[in-house]
Amino acid sequence: MNAPGTPARHQMPFTRLEIAVLGLVGDELNVLLARRAAAPHAGRWALPGGALRIDLDTSLDDAARRVMRERLGLDLPFLRQLCAAGGPTRDPRAPWALSVVYRAVVSADRIAPAAGKRIEALAWRPVADAMTGSGLAFDHGELIARAVTATRLDIERLDMPEGILPDSFTLGELQTLCERLLGRRLDKSSFRRKLADRRLVEPVAGALRTGANRPAQIYRRVCDTP
């Protein structure tokens, strides 16, 4: 096994990481897109991403986090690998391009993604538009659709991504958050029953959210591994 299959005998693909950051803008699920400053696809919108740096990165997860930090000015622990895509025609800059795609969910209003290195502009765009792929660079429309599907599947199972939940919240707030992420209404009693059965949240003793109406009990995430 020292003939082929050995490093450096074959040319390797241009390897990048792309990050699909989802977040709520108002009621709607949006995705964070970067306007490409240079060719290819100059002026078009694409997922923010960057090249793998084998001198810096100790794993793919680590690389994705670095790219997110550099490009978006965000250092969030919640990144999940979505898929990998590759081919000779994906990126005209290289004879063969491979992208490992990650996804994340953040509270869009709590972060200010400063446009990082080499990004002309950053903008939230509704996933309903972006998923059609209209005007997006590369195959990023398809990738966004996959990220949304996978994320909504997580939410359906009440597997809430970190980075989206506040420290404390009322059950009503949690429900409307999920509803906006899913894009559909949920049943109040079922939602609460599931939360209680699976012990996903616990009430903060004596803490109430007061406002215009009846005060609501404040909850927080229950720590799984004490």
Added chain:
Amino acid sequence: MNAPGTPARHQMPFTRLEIAVLGLVGDELNVLLARRAAAPHAGRWALPGGALRIDLDTSLDDAARRVMRERLGLDLPFLRQLCAAGGPTRDPRAPWALSVVYRAVVSADRIAPAAGKRIEALAWRPVADAMTGSGLAFDHGELIARAVTATRLDIERLDMPEGILPDSFTLGELQTLCERLLGRRLDKSSFRRKLADRRLVEPVAGALRTGANRPAQIYRRVCDTP
């Protein structure tokens, strides 16, 4: 965007594809392993795999299929991407190794995986053993565990992988097939109800499987896209 992020400016990882082929040997779910002929991990068992060839492959799916053909002498259309893993210490032959892992399911008894190029020996091994990772090269124990989990999830949803279903079958045969893949018994009436509700199979008019007991209606997969 012509400075960094551009091909050939950074060194790229040694990129390979690994194939987790699952199949039934007797009643038990097994995985196809290759004995490594050379260092690293010489003599140990590993998932069959091979380097990405950017001069031959038109996509990752295509590359996985080529590797499967070359290494195992199998040309099966059913391959699903599982995940990608990478890091500087995964493979001592390269400063940074990236593996894109695919999974497949085949009827173990219907194929004779001829040991292909550069493989000393091929053998089926029960996943129960392999998943513990004992004695496996690289991080392949973990990868096998993931492939089994993902495949069983497919079967639970009755999303039967191609390559495992015969052209025609009785409902009893289909059920025992699923039971062996899942490693647990299923309820007959629930199983049939689900098949009927979702219109996954259709009876072949007049075709019966006769044998030692009462003859059984023969079914076939319903074609989704006519």
Added chain:
DNA sequence: CCAAGTTAGTTGCACAGAACAACGAAGTAT
């Protein structure tokens, strides 16, 4: 020929989870 055994295929029932609907409770606004 008959009884026993095995698999095929269906039916009824119990239970769990979820959707749907309604209700009282507790606050604010007018």
Added chain:
DNA sequence: ATACTTCGTTGTTCTGTGCAACTAACTTGG
């Protein structure tokens, strides 16, 4: 005080699933 909103709970219904029983059809062993 009354209307209105959100909170929180409690029923009722519906659906899907698991469990069990039953009949049907065939082979095999006496």
